[in-house]
Amino acid sequence: xxxxxxxxxxxxxxxxxxxxxxxxxxxxxxxxxxxxxxxxxxxxxxxxxxxxxxxxxxxxxxxxxxxxxxxxxxxxxxxxxxxxxxxxxxxxxxxxxxxxxxxxxxxxxxxxxxxxxxxxxxxxxxxxxxxxxxxxxxxxxxxxxxxxxxxxxxxxxxxxxxxxxxxxxxxxxxxxxxxxxxxxxxxxxxxxxxxxxxxxxxxxxxxxxxxxxxxxxxxxxxxxxxxxxxxxx
Amino acid sequence: xxxxxxxxxxxxxxxxxxxxxxxxxxxxxxxxxxxxxxxxxxxxxxxxxxxxxxxxxxxxxxxxxxxxxxxxxxxxxxxxxxxxxxxxxxxxxxxxxxxxxxxxxxxxxxxxxxxxxxxxxxxxxxxxxxxxxxxxxxxxxxxxxxxxxxxxxxxxxxxxxxxxxxxxxxxxxxxxxxxxxxxxxxxxxxxxxxxxxxxxxxxxxxxxxxxxxxxxxxxxxxxxxxxxxxxxx
Amino acid sequence: xxxxxxxxxxxxxxxxxxxxxxxxxxxxxxxxxxxxxxxxxxxxxxxxxxxxxxxxxxxxxxxxxxxxxxxxxxxxxxxxxxxxxxxxxxxxxxxxxxxxxxxxxxxxxxxxxxxxxxxxxxxxxxxxxxxxxxxxxxxxxxxxxxxxxxxxxxxxxxxxxxxxxxxxxxxxxxxxxxxxxxxxxxxxxxxxxxxxxxxxxxxxxxxxxxxxxxxxxxxxxxxxxxxxxxxxx
Amino acid sequence: xxxxxxxxxxxxxxxxxxxxxxxxxxxxxxxxxxxxxxxxxxxxxxxxxxxxxxxxxxxxxxxxxxxxxxxxxxxxxxxxxxxxxxxxxxxxxxxxxxxxxxxxxxxxxxxxxxxxxxxxxxxxxxxxxxxxxxxxxxxxxxxxxxxxxxxxxxxxxxxxxxxxxxxxxxxxxxxxxxxxxxxxxxxxxxxxxxxxxxxxxxxxxxxxxxxxxxxxxxxxxxxxxxxxxxxxx
Numbered sequence: 005x006x007x008x009x010x011x012x013x014x015x016x017x018x019x020x021x022x023x024x025x026x027x028x029x030x031x032x033x034x035x036x037x038x039x040x041x042x043x044x045x046x047x048x049x050x051x052x053x054x055x056x057x058x059x060x061x062x063x064x065x066x067x068x069x070x071x072x073x074x075x076x077x078x079x080x081x082x083x084x085x086x087x088x089x090x091x092x093x094x095x096x097x098x099x100x101x102x103x104x105x106x107x108x109x110x111x112x113x114x115x116x117x118x119x120x121x122x123x124x125x126x127x128x129x130x131x132x133x134x135x136x137x138x139x140x141x142x143x144x145x146x147x148x149x150x151x152x153x154x155x156x157x158x159x160x161x162x163x164x165x166x167x168x169x170x171x172x173x174x175x176x177x178x179x180x181x182x183x184x185x186x187x188x189x190x191x192x193x194x195x196x197x198x199x200x201x202x203x204x205x206x207x208x209x210x211x212x213x214x215x216x217x218x219x220x221x222x223x224x225x226x227x228x229x230x231x232x233x234x235x236x237x
Numbered sequence: 238x239x240x241x242x243x244x245x246x247x248x249x250x251x252x253x254x255x256x257x258x259x260x261x262x263x264x265x266x267x268x269x270x271x272x273x274x275x276x277x278x279x280x281x282x283x284x285x286x287x288x289x290x291x292x293x294x295x296x297x298x299x300x301x302x303x304x305x306x307x308x309x310x311x312x313x314x315x316x317x318x319x320x321x322x323x324x325x326x327x328x329x330x331x332x333x334x335x336x337x338x339x340x341x342x343x344x345x346x347x348x349x350x351x352x353x354x355x356x357x358x359x360x361x362x363x364x365x366x367x368x369x370x371x372x373x374x375x376x377x378x379x380x381x382x383x384x385x386x387x388x389x390x391x392x393x394x395x396x397x398x399x400x401x402x403x404x405x406x407x408x409x410x411x412x413x414x415x416x417x418x419x420x421x422x423x424x425x426x427x428x429x430x431x432x433x434x435x436x437x438x439x440x441x442x443x444x445x446x447x448x449x450x451x452x453x454x455x456x457x458x459x460x461x462x463x464x465x466x467x468x469x470x
Numbered sequence: 471x472x473x474x475x476x477x478x479x480x481x482x483x484x485x486x487x488x489x490x491x492x493x494x495x496x497x498x499x500x501x502x503x504x505x506x507x508x509x510x511x512x513x514x515x516x517x518x519x520x521x522x523x524x525x526x527x528x529x530x531x532x533x534x535x536x537x538x539x540x541x542x543x544x545x546x547x548x549x550x551x552x553x554x555x556x557x558x559x560x561x562x563x564x565x566x567x568x569x570x571x572x573x574x575x576x577x578x579x580x581x582x583x584x585x586x587x588x589x590x591x592x593x594x595x596x597x598x599x600x601x602x603x604x605x606x607x608x609x610x611x612x613x614x615x616x617x618x619x620x621x622x623x624x625x626x627x628x629x630x631x632x633x634x635x636x637x638x639x640x641x642x643x644x645x646x647x648x649x650x651x652x653x654x655x656x657x658x659x660x661x662x663x664x665x666x667x668x669x670x671x672x673x674x675x676x677x678x679x680x681x682x683x684x685x686x687x688x689x690x691x692x693x694x695x696x697x698x699x700x701x702x703x
Numbered sequence: 704x705x706x707x708x709x710x711x712x713x714x715x716x717x718x719x720x721x722x723x724x725x726x727x728x729x730x731x732x733x734x735x736x737x738x739x740x741x742x743x744x745x746x747x748x749x750x751x752x753x754x755x756x757x758x759x760x761x762x763x764x765x766x767x768x769x770x771x772x773x774x775x776x777x778x779x780x781x782x783x784x785x786x787x788x789x790x791x792x793x794x795x796x797x798x799x800x801x802x803x804x805x806x807x808x809x810x811x812x813x814x815x816x817x818x819x820x821x822x823x824x825x826x827x828x829x830x831x832x833x834x835x836x837x838x839x840x841x842x843x844x845x846x847x848x849x850x851x852x853x854x855x856x857x858x859x860x861x862x863x864x865x866x867x868x869x870x871x872x873x874x875x876x877x878x879x880x881x882x883x884x885x886x887x888x889x890x891x892x893x894x895x896x897x898x899x900x901x902x903x904x905x906x907x908x909x910x911x912x913x914x915x916x917x918x919x920x921x922x923x924x925x926x927x928x929x930x931x932x933x934x935x936x
Contacts, residue, residue, distance in 0.1 A: 075859070111854050122852070135848070138840065149833060163864060164863055165773065193793060315758075336627065367614060375604055398627055424754070485720055485721060488766070495871065553758065554758070
């Protein structure tokens, strides 16, 4: 299950521990057993979500392989309740892969936390050209330093934060909900929104009942409402 | 995979995410790819363990169902990097199940952090009888309170900390190693040692290479040396 | 600053790192500097709270000395983003101090998650007498075991979960808000509500602007509304 | 207390909660009270460190203001048990400040995890010139994009990972010891070593007994041995 994100990135679900049933199983330990059926399970999951009993959701764990620009990685890594192993620029050489946007964004005059597309086609073209050229030149300089024998860990410091990196990222469903609250939202940077939408799509497919209950009771963002995550993914 | 522990407890492995290969997979993201084979994988795992690169071990995650006395639970819950859902004494009624030791222990005159068996048979018998009787009486009083209509959450406060409780406990391999360092050790309370040994046995079976490397490079306790965990489990 | 809680417990604020200004200081790093004044600081704190930017609140940290029954401790310790050092029943002997409620509670017929006072005076008296007697007998048995030479860590397992224990508890303001959301609420057990109210009172005094903004934008419980925490504390 | 690090960075201790006495205070809760004096306190701290009882060290908490290149920040942020608020490149404009090394490093032929100085003066000069020029050009392109109206969050993606950023960083003494084990070591990248040494110097001054015990019993690195941190800081 690989979802392409941005121009060269992806989110791949490598492995998953548990599913909606695991939430029910963990919760029933607390509240006692008894007969159960799909309708009762759905009600229980909704009850937990509504009343802030989030610990049962920690027993569902997703492991992703993810390829993303460094500046997106810098935001993702702030979600501390997760495990990350990232490709090291100290020990491996960077390939010529950076993120170049499709179009330029300018500050949103109505909400300074957001940015919006830039409708001047000529300026748009020119700005993208400046970006492309700058990144190309940085990468050429990097390659030259490497060829001169400079240590990778040193040569890389001139590379732009748009360079692609890769990581294994393991995160439980509770922590993922916090991630989606922050990043599947129009106030997050546009590029991480795309990763958040891909992850939301995977969550929806693998844990449909928890996903539905999350949207109903705990979701604080604005992008997942109305099934937007389907179109985007 | 259920392992009996103490007189009425158990440790059951419910589910596991990953294995030794997951450690290798996560680590290779950092250090670069290339051909691999079992011998190289073993060397990599040993290298990571020896040099304190423990993050790749976080991508292996164990989910246990565990039944244990409250006083052991109180020690287990201190390992914060784990997810727990415990049966609630507020919403479910306690069954008549408490831990009664096989034999009495007295302070170890040579190490005040430890306790050792009590060789006076008559005193041993008498002390165990006092314990059994006290717990029986507490439980009877609990049942009487319940029958009078007292709320479970209030009636239970007279129950002893030896009462058995149950939990789902999800913990990654890195955190589990810290747990074993503290609890698979003769300075830990005897009863939690037994749970630690059961967990060590499961780890050994499921991730034999990581287990072996852990014992060689990072283990700080004294119980797992020399294969003791086999006999005990 | 010591606040008495329940019959023999307390919450004492030992030390605090930072205050409302620390929140502003941490947040201004993210959003840039500029002139500031009390009114702008208040607005910033409210903005952070409303929009889910909670990380600046982590830089305010409270250290408490707290005395509480074991069954309350068992709930408090579940808040994992905190540091705890508790008196050990393995190395120190328990004193004759347990919690005895003022009055009995019965399940609330209208909300099975809650309990309410028991209006039958005679049954109330009788139930409290059963509780008191059971705890007294358990403690006597404990003392007898100790006098026989039984190790403290073993003798204590017959003691009730109402025994008082003590701890140092260090928690940051963000984690404290999660604690209050869960425990300063009528669905929490009555006894931990009292500790939550004491802590809320301390927070209100030490970080009045953050407290006010918390109540306005993030509080999910029902006890702190309308200044109730004042009366109780 | 501000310590300069690298060409334009610093570590400033803003505030501290507790000191060596706080460790003793937290530990004595567990092990019981009694008379105490400086010699006993020192012994207790050494005992805790030697036997892996690290929780009392969590009650000492340091808050730093730190200025560092992004590539160092990317390593520091991996220490998850800490609180960070970083200046945002989305909302504030970058100043013309990047890290330029004094001299070039090449891979250490004897240990591929390390790098060593480059003794060819002419190549050294040439490589540094390539680096300086590349970063200057990237920054000029950034300024041009900003002047064209491109959103800060987008323009910045072409900036190099050597750009300086700032953060408030709050970390407890236990987590700091883990940080020093990894980063005050010759296998860490040279630049983060410098920050680790500055932090070690602050720790040594503020908690001398804990520092000494750490070096004696728990330190796994190789830079702090023999008082090296004094010279460097």
